[in-house]
Amino acid sequence: xxxxxxxxxxxxxxxxxxxxxxxxxxxxxxxxxxxxxxxxxxxxxxxxxxxxxxxxxxxxxxxxxxxxxxxxxxxxxxxxxxxxxxxxxxxxxxxx
Numbered sequence: 001x002x003x004x005x006x007x008x009x010x011x012x013x014x015x016x017x018x019x020x021x022x023x024x025x026x027x028x029x030x031x032x033x034x035x036x037x038x039x040x041x042x043x044x045x046x047x048x049x050x051x052x053x054x055x056x057x058x059x060x061x062x063x064x065x066x067x068x069x070x071x072x073x074x075x076x077x078x079x080x081x082x083x084x085x086x087x088x089x090x091x092x093x094x095x096x
């Protein structure tokens with residue numbers, strides 16, 4: 001069997017593609033949640049948090065919908081660059 005090669009123009013690297021019969025693809029979406037205006041104190045700014053949604057929850061709501069979320073509230077470190085392992089001393093809050 002011959003290998004299939006693909007060239008990624010942005011990184012200019014050659015990627016060797018192979019067949020994997022047990023692979024399962026899943027939809028994933030990152031949504032930004034924000035406090036409603038009636039819950040914000042006078043002169044305050046709304047808090048936002050990222051929400052990671054998978055499979056059936058992807059595209060379940062529209063912008064402006066009021067939702068109630070149950071999940072794990074976690075602080076995640078921010079990487080210096082997408083390919084680097086070092087992280088900043090800054091954390092983002094998200095719901096898993």
